[in-house]
């Protein structure tokens with residue numbers, strides 16, 4: 001089923017992001033996570049894709065396996081290191097596996113100083129969105145950044161570029177993680193003011209430890225708000241207490257979103273089930 005149709009339904013829409021297991025030994029844990037989280041009947045699941053194409057085959061294999069198990073799948077696809085020909089082949093493969101949704105991304109620019117954008121490819125995600133919409137019948141999602149993309153000159157300009165992705169044919173937006181709902185609400189308002197009228201799904205990271213929060217915020221440029229910083233400092237020497245307080249923080253974040261009328265929650269599971277499961281239980285989500 002296409003995500004744009006799922007998002008039109010009444011009630012709460014739950015989705016999970018997974019990444020393809022890196023090593024054969026991670027595979028059993030991956031499927032255990034999928035299985036454990038299946039009790040909340042996710043409306044869709046998404047599978048990430050290495051920017052340099054490193055996880056290409058594994059991403060497709062996992063997306064196809066999830067589809068065979070009956071999940072509505074969103075396959076991420078990046079364009080930064082791909083030619084149009086390669087992208088077209090990937091889309092054909094996904095289609096043959098019955099996958100109807102893709103998240104069209106540019107991918108991060110590699111650190112390599114010799115990096116050049118592929119000649120017969122794309123520089124920005126909006127071009128990829130246009131290409132997918134012209135060539136295939138996919139429902140297309142794109143990334144949004146409540147605090148602005150790290151390379152963008154300003155949040156306002158970044159939202160203008162988001163509008164370009166939507167005008168190029170994007171059906172929905174999934175956001176980068178954020179730890180303060182104010183950023184998301186402000187982003188919704190900016191998007192609305194710029195005429196973006198597709199659903200915007202908040203990306204939620206269950207907080208479980210300091211290393212994870214610090215590493216991920218450094219990677220994506222999200223702010224750690226004072227309240228969360230205080231929790232991290234308070235329980236720095238007690239990982240179990242930090243985990244408990246971190247999950248409570250995420251539950252409060254989700255509750256506030258839901259109380260404000262947000263109907264979608266997309267969990268960055270990091271391929272682990274306990275934290276997401278505890279949050280869904282605490283929220284009283286019944287499926």
Ligand SMILES: Cc1cc2nc3c(=O)[nH]c(=O)nc-3n(C[C@H](O)[C@H](O)[C@H](O)COP(=O)(O)OP(=O)(O)OC[C@H]3O[C@@H](n4cnc5c(N)ncnc54)[C@H](O)[C@@H]3O)c2cc1C
Nearest residue numbers: 048049051076105106107108124125143149151152161176
């Ligand atoms: C929900 C989500 C899922 C993700 N999944 C993956 C994944 O599976 N694999 C992966 O490698 N990465 C993933 N990423 C990370 C993403 O690839 C990076 O954030 C990347 O740097 C930007 O991708 P984008 O699609 O947002 O790019 P774009 O929308 O192309 O934007 C990139 C930058 O260019 C600017 N820009 C856009 N259009 C223009 C224009 N016309 N002129 C000038 N500047 C412009 C934007 O402001 C931004 O700074 C994900 C991110 C999110 C939020």
